Amino acid sequence: MNGNTSILLLSVGHACVDVYQGAVASLIPFFVAERAYTYAAASGIVLAASLLSSVAQPLFGALTDRRALPWLLPVSTVLGGLGIALSGLTGSYPLTLVFVAVSGIGVAAYHPESARIARIAGRGSHTAMSWFSLGGNLGFAAAPILVTAVVATGGLHHSPLLVIPALAGSVLCLPVLRALGRTGPDQADPSARSHPQATDNSSPSMGTHEGTDDKNSFVKLSLAVACRSIAFIGLSTFLAFYVRQRTGGGPAAGTAALAVLYLGGAVGTVLGGSLANRWDRVTTVRRSYLLSVVAVAGLVFVPGPAIYVFVALTSAGLYVPFSLHVTLGQDYLPSRVGTASGITLGLAVSIGGLVSPLLGGLADATSLRTALAPLILMPALSWLLFRKLPEPTPPTSLSAAPRPPVATQAARSPGSLG
Template identity: 30%
Template sequence: MQKYYPYLITLSHMINDSCQSVLPALLPLFIYTYGLTLEQAGFLILANTALSSLLQPLLGYLSDKLNQPRLIAAGTLLSACSTGMMGFVSSYESLLVCATLAGVGSSIFHPEGAKIMNRLGGGKKGKAMGTFAIGGSSGFAFGPLFAGAIAYTVGAHGLAAFTLAGIIISTVLFLLMPRIVAHAQTIDQAVATEHSTVAVQPLKNYWKYFGILFIIILSQSVNFRVVNAFIPVFWTHELGTSPEQGSFALTVFFSIGIFMTYIGGLLGDKYGPIKIIRLSLLIWLPSMFLLTQVPEFSVTIMMPLAYLILLMIGAAKAISYSPVIVLGQTYLAKSIGFASGITLGVSQTIGGIIAPVVGNLADTYSLPAAMMTLVPFLIVGLVASLLLKDPKKLQ
């Protein structure tokens, strides 16, 4: 059974991130139900991400000090219960509360989740993080599709299905966690024995290069979160599709990540994480610019082009997912929990702070014009990637 432990953690990641994907998928419904502006819709995303962004580095730091892997189960449970409650509330303010608590659950889950997967990976950390990332990508891919199908057919009360799944997986994780930790300790000992003939280097933290990596994380997060938040609205308002097709677009966006996150982990192990991060930004930058131009094309090619560009952006984001985590954990070898809280947690949430700003610009001008403001962030990220150094050369 021990060989299935990484997949159990990956499954919990899928459920946790599927809860995170529900809110963007249902924004068109909430906009219609509560008469929200795009700026208010952006504040829902902000509520889902702001406190989470602040908490994750702190929780990662505490994870290094206290080591409480059962927080993986607690975070999943809180995210799932908060998501289910979205189907039962009756006001915009209540939605804000649910969105905030779901984000807090995510912030509790990610640092410990990434930390335990780092240990379970042994000498193949890129592959382990790629496996872990499949869970997140699957959640973001199928969460919108499932939530959209429920909300637009059965009704919003069907979101309780997320709560049920969360209760089941969190219970299993809580009961099995002592065995998972014991297995991780066995792997740690095996790796130490394998490298016993090599002089052991003291663990160091390279804060300068981690700071440069954080600039890249910020540039990616801003683009990822805003695209994640407004793709359904972009599809319905700018491309003239139905809300269901808007939710499907999110599924397309994240489906490519199911494969590319794993491939990105393997490529990171083979060629080094820095090269894969640079490749990601080289693909992402022109794709983001082209997406804002899609509504200007003829109706004949508009939709195929939009989906093609969406796939390119999703692939670019996905291949850098594992390399960013592994590189961050390597730069901060003495503080893996804190590094995980930044690279895995904050990278997924901090960009939501920009969502209300983009929403306000979209209300004032247009959504494509507002999304164009994301391109400079990617330019900064690409320049920063040129300043990174291979951790092996820093020893």
């Protein structure tokens, strides 16, 4: 299997997982409508999905730094879908929280190992990682459409149908794992030869790359990722309600806004990889956060249909950095690629949910616009954190070493993702 095919399958599998991150926000209006939840109670569901995921994500990353766990990809994909599928079957609020939390754990388990395997298949390419990240963003984009198609027609008791993408994603990742498993760790990652203690001879591993960890830069990057996550999850949790208020539209207006938010992210992710090749990653991320400040302000304060323009700009601005965060984290922390991947790829999505109940409580006490206004500060803080960050040099093993069999054909092809 060539590198292009591996990245494509991993990207589609990523979409099948991240449907369930987008599904949480997409289900909120239906929980409110059928179960009369307050904003605070509804945002508690987002918290349930995020809390365990936020804790588990770095733990899974650290675990995969010690040993390759490729079986996590199919298992975690199914777990993520199963939790969401069951969440609509019970009227019990605590059980709903439990099922959504189970889905969050599945998503947390998926991201560190999948990012490691995508890095192997793409040979550390920014473009390859952007395509892998694009899959997740398309999953987000599909979530409101999928949830509305399933739940709006038959109510929350039709939610078991939402497990279908998980079943498909678990199957799609298997050919990639078999192909990488046949190469062996020494071929899949040349640096593993100099660090045999970090490899597992039975499965693909990134091993431990040469280079010195820049922990100070990684901490600043992680804080910027957290600020970006707070802005994005805060907006996605309440956007459907807010757009309906600002436009006077019905449920379709809110669903359309979520779709724009997630589809704009798909464009931003691909654009991020291209711009990073033209400038550099740090410059690209810094400029995108400046755009995001203006875009979020417009989303919060501009009324009427023009709000959709600012939703799209916000999405692009917040998603241009998405895949670049991952490769920057991996290069700032070359000895702990799994941990770096877990924090920058998975925690980037989940940690914002920890703040959502505060926004929900503020919205109940005041208004949605008052609750969303502080989110304008989040991309501004991310910009400040990126002002002094250096552009790291990727490990030489990803660019100088002979390409493994899984990527050989991609290197020869004019259309290679690398």
